[in-house]
Amino acid sequence: MFMETNRLSNKLAKALNNQMTNEAHNAQIYLAYASWISDKGYEGIANFLFRHANEERNHMMKILEYILKRGAKVTIAAIPAPGPDPVSVNDCFEKIFKSEVENTASIYNIVNLSMAEKDWATWNFMQWFVKEQTEEETLALDLLAKIKVAGGANAKADALYTLDKDLADTPDDATLAQDVTVEKP
Numbered sequence: 001m002f003m004e005t006n007r008l009s010n011k012l013a014k015a016l017n018n019q020m021t022n023e024a025h026n027a028q029i030y031l032a033y034a035s036w037i038s039d040k041g042y043e044g045i046a047n048f049l050f051r052h053a054n055e056e057r058n059h060m061m062k063i064l065e066y067i068l069k070r071g072a073k074v075t076i077a078a079i080p081a082p083g084p085d086p087v088s089v090n091d092c093f094e095k096i097f098k099s100e101v102e103n104t105a106s107i108y109n110i111v112n113l114s115m116a117e118k119d120w121a122t123w124n125f126m127q128w129f130v131k132e133q134t135e136e137e138t139l140a141l142d143l144l145a146k147i148k149v150a151g152g153a154n155a156k157a158d159a160l161y162t163l164d165k166d167l168a169d170t171p172d173d174a175t176l177a178q179d180v181t182v183e184k185p
């Protein structure tokens with residue numbers, strides 16, 4: 001008999017494996033939207049979204065590493081397709097916000113599970129994702145604010161042109177309320 005070295009419950013291992021697929025799915029969404037918008041000629045926005053696809057893949061890898069390090073089994077599953085292309089830049093940003101909010105719900109679900117099981121290692125690991133999701137939602141809300149100023153669903157070509165230029169230089173990370181200081185509001 002070998003000694004049991006798996007430090008994750010079946011339930012948590014399953015939830016974390018699912019979350020890996022969610023992150024991969026989100027990477028596909030960003031890739032699809034970036035390609036769609038690049039085809040429309042908005043390279044600044046496309047670049048921003050391509051960079052973000054990489055972030056989602058990194059999230060997936062982070063979870064994969066964690067599962068392995070806790071001695072549980074990683075199962076690589078099929079990634080669901082990203083769904084239909086957006087119909088406008090406004091629709092694209094709304095869809096991004098929606099998928100980030102859904103992802104937050106699924107992260108919170110794992111936090112709840114880890115708390116119920118008193119698996120503090122997983123709880124602690126997941127706090128990085130809780131903060132990351134706050135950042136991702138802030139970023140998505142910023143996109144919605146920008147497209148609103150540009151005219152929302154009726155945004156005209158010149159406003160979209162400016163938005164495209166703006167997003168080309170937008171940093172990948174948002175500043176969170178908890179990171180704000182008097183010196184750096």
Ligand code: OFO
Nearest residue numbers: 026056059103136
């Ligand atoms: Fe993985 O952060 Fe967005 O979804």
